[in-house]
Amino acid sequence: MALTDSIARFGASLIESLHTRLELASLEIEEEFGRYANYFILSLIGLFCGIVTVLLLILLILIIFWDNHRELALSALITIFALASVGIFFYLKTAIKNKPRLLAASLGELQNDIAVLRQQSKTPDDSSDRSAPKNRGNREHRDSDVDNEGF
Numbered sequence: 057m058a059l060t061d062s063i064a065r066f067g068a069s070l071i072e073s074l075h076t077r078l079e080l081a082s083l084e085i086e087e088e089f090g091r092y093a094n095y096f097i098l099s100l101i102g103l104f105c106g107i108v109t110v111l112l113l114i115l116l117i118l119i120i121f122w123d124n125h126r127e128l129a130l131s132a133l134i135t136i137f138a139l140a141s142v143g144i145f146f147y148l149k150t151a152i153k154n155k156p157r158l159l160a161a162s163l164g165e166l167q168n169d170i171a172v173l174r175q176q177s178k179t180p181d182d183s184s185d186r187s188a189p190k191n192r193g194n195r196e197h198r199d200s201d202v203d204n205e206g207f
Contacts, residue, residue: 073169081162088158095152098144105141109134 112134119126157163 077162077165077169080165081159084159084161091155095148098148102141102144102148105137105144109137109141112137 112130116127116130116134119130
């Protein structure tokens with residue numbers, strides 16, 4: 057009966073661990089979709105600013121040959137849109153370059169689980185204590201008990 061209980065507990069623990077890892081993976085995927093949506097929106101804004109810059113530059117060239125101060129206003133607009141476009145694209149370049157790896161936290165947790173399981177497989181099992189002699193009068197057993205309780 058004890059073997060079936062421990063197998064059932066192991067199975068429940070395994071399913072619970074998988075459930076937790078899948079929840080973490082789904083959260084990471086949602087974050088990644090949000091990040092890509094943000095990149096997409098900023099890319100569209102940057103593209104719009106770039107197109108406006110080109111259109112205003114063309115318009116500036118046409119206006120240069122007309123009357124006096126229209127050039128200054130149009131030059132200022134071109135500069136503002138050009139700087140916005142360049143700034144957005146540089147931000148996107150660094151954000152994409154420095155983004156976290158997809159499912160990095162899930163993979164890290166699985167690595168931690170593997171390390172814990174390997175460590176547990178190297179340590180002696182509690183069943184080995186059951187087979188040990190129960191003689192508490194023996195000095196060796198008293199010393200080892202004191203050492204184990206003192207960490």
